[in-house]
Amino acid sequence: MATEKINRISGSKKIFIITNNAGTFNKGDFVTLVLGTKRAARAVVAKNENGIAGIKILKIYSLALWNQLRVGSDVQVLRGDDSIFNVQPTATADAG
Secondary structure: OEEEEEEEEOOOOOEEEEEOOOOOOOOOOEEEEEEOOEEEEEEEEEEEEOOEEEEEEEEEOOHHHHOOOOOOOEEEEEEOOOHHHHOOOOOOOOOO
16 A cells, blocks of 8 residues: 545545555556545546546545545555455354
C-alpha cells in the first residue's frame, strides 16, 4: 500500500484529487482508501497525470471513516483486490 495525500475533495465528496507520488496506480485501476487497518471507500482512477490522480468514489465501506477524510490528510491507497479485508479472524474452539 502506498501512502498518498488528499489535495482536493469535491463538494459532493465523490471526486478526490490525490497524489500519486509512488506511481502505484494508473487510469482505470480500482483502488481502496484505507485508514489505519480499515477500508474507508472504494474508487476508480479517472485520471492520472504528473503525480496527481483524480478518483471517483464508487462505494463507501465505513461512513465514519469516510467522514474523517479531509484535504491535506494522508491516506493509504491499495490498488486492485481488497478481499483480504473480508477475512474474519477465526476463533479456535475446543472440541472436547
